[in-house]
Amino acid sequence: MMKINKNSEKREYIYLILLLLLLGMFFVFCGCGKAGNEEGIKESSFEVTGNETDKSEEQSAFEKETGVDTVKVTFIEIGSLECVPCKMMQPIMEEIEDEYKEQVEVVFYDVWTDEGSPYAQKYDIKVIPTQIFLDKDGNEYFRHEGYFPKDDLVKVLKMQGVE
Secondary structure, three states: OOOOOHHHHHHHHHHHHHHHHHHHHHHHHOOOOOOOOOOOOOOOOOEOOOOOOOOOOOOOHHHHHHOOOOOOEEEEEEEOOOOHHHHHHHHHHHHHHHHOOOOEEEEEEEOOOOOOHHHHHHOOOOOOOEEEEEOOOOOEEEEEEOOOOHHHHHHHHHOOOOO
8 A cells, every 4th residue: 555645745735836826827917817007008009999890980090091991801909918928919910000001900909908898898808819800891700819920810811802
């Protein structure tokens, strides 16, 4: 028979507790916990708008300026300025906005703020960051959770004819 050492049993409990603490910290720092927006954090430069599915109320900046509707995709990023993977998505969103400004409307919602939190429910968000892609009629055609590399993101845009 095997003899159980009480010290090794205590050590296993300590390791378990440490593991749970580390997991808890991971969820808080990687965007799975809820926290308010800290002072001094720069707000996103992306336009935060209301109802993406109602194109009569929401028009892209290009469409407003020219009167021509060339937007083929609305790319919605749901995340937080506090979340590490979400921060990694910010430069990608800026590049998409710059490179495809006439064809892609980029929208960012910080769901850890009072203004952005309703969108977590509206889009049934389980994880941040989440990317949601709407076609020109406002219908969701693709969704991705987590960090999304630019090359893969561009492939999703091309599914709707973005060039």
